[in-house]
Amino acid sequence: QVQLQESGPGLVKPSETLSLTCSVSGGSISGYYWSWIRQPPGKGLEWIGDIYYRGSANYIPSLKTRVTMSVDTSKNQVSLKLSSVTAADTAIYYCARLEFWSGYPPKNYYLGVWGKGTTVIVSS
Amino acid sequence: QSVLTQPPSVSGAPGQRVTISCTGDSSNIGAGHEIHWYQQLPGTAPKLLIYGFFNRPSGVPDRFSGSKSGTSASLAITGLRAEDEADYYCQSYDSSLSGSRLFGGGTRVTVL
Numbered sequence: 001q002v003q004l005q006e007s008g009p010g011l012v013k014p015s016e017t018l019s020l021t022c023s024v025s026g027g028s029i030s031g032y033y034w035s036w037i038r039q040p041p042g043k044g045l046e047w048i049g050d051i052y053y054r055g056s057a058n059y060i061p062s063l064k065t066r067v068t069m070s071v072d073t074s075k076n077q078v079s080l081k082l083s084s085v086t087a088a089d090t091a092i093y094y095c096a097r098l099e100f101w102s103g104y105p106p107k108n109y110y111l112g113v114w115g116k117g118t119t120v121i122v123s124s
Numbered sequence: 125q126s127v128l129t130q131p132p133s134v135s136g137a138p139g140q141r142v143t144i145s146c147t148g149d150s151s152n153i154g155a156g157h158e159i160h161w162y163q164q165l166p167g168t169a170p171k172l173l174i175y176g177f178f179n180r181p182s183g184v185p186d187r188f189s190g191s192k193s194g195t196s197a198s199l200a201i202t203g204l205r206a207e208d209e210a211d212y213y214c215q216s217y218d219s220s221l222s223g224s225r226l227f228g229g230g231t232r233v234t235v236l
Contacts, residue, residue, distance in 0.1 A: 035225070037170075037227075044211075044213065044227060044228075044229050044230040045162075045164075045170065045213055045215075045227040045230070046227065047215075047224060047225040047226065047227060050225070058223065058224075060224050061224065094169055094170070099175075101175070101176070104158070104176075107157065107217040107223065107225075108157060108158040108176070108217060110158075110160040110172060110175040110176070110215075111160070111162070111170075111172060111215070112172050112175075112181070114169040114170055114171065115169065116168075116169050117169050
């Protein structure tokens with residue numbers, strides 16, 4: 001059974017870069033799309049972006065200039081970097097696997113496996 | 125800017141039926157994109173509940189069901205139980221603004 005585990009610094013200073021890793025166990029990252037989603041305190045879910053295991057990525061327009069996602073197939077990890085952070089980037093960050101759905105394009109895939117999330121606070 | 129609109133909250137007594145709506149537009153549901161539903165129990169990560177408007181993953185009780193009407197989707201919970209108290213989110217894909225996945229604002233279900 002595949003499991004996802006997010007990790008990274010819990011505290012990041014304003015204007016610095018947030019770096020998180022999603023470690024995948026019990027399965028391979030190959031063949032799948034992977035997503036990052038965040039949830040500010042007391043608020044709803046916000047999709048950040050997707051990355052295919054081969055490296056092509058798609059990001060939400062509002063964060064596109066600050067986000068970079070990458071994959072490391074040798075380590076079975078997916079990474080997220082968010083630059084120039086502010087307090088508004090304080091959130092729980094989740095990684096999730098998009099499930100292949102036969103007969104449907106990737107835009108209609110669903111988030112079938114989620115990590116438990118990691119809390120990131122942006123503060124000096 | 126396109127959105128998926130959900131009511132902030134719904135409530136019901138144990139055993140009752142509650143429904144949660146998710147209203148989209150021509151950029152998402154109206155463009156033929158699927159709706160998926162997620163359940164987030166307090167203090168936990170979201171979990172897939174329904175995919176493709178109607179389909180339940182294995183392990184999800186049949187008390188949960190999804191439907192579609194025009195550019196809207198609905199999630200119904202029948203035989204409401206205390207353990208159903210959670211936040212529920214719909215999610216789709218949006219064809220505007222270079223394409224993005226999109227979540228509804230979420231609905232808190234309270235069991236009275």
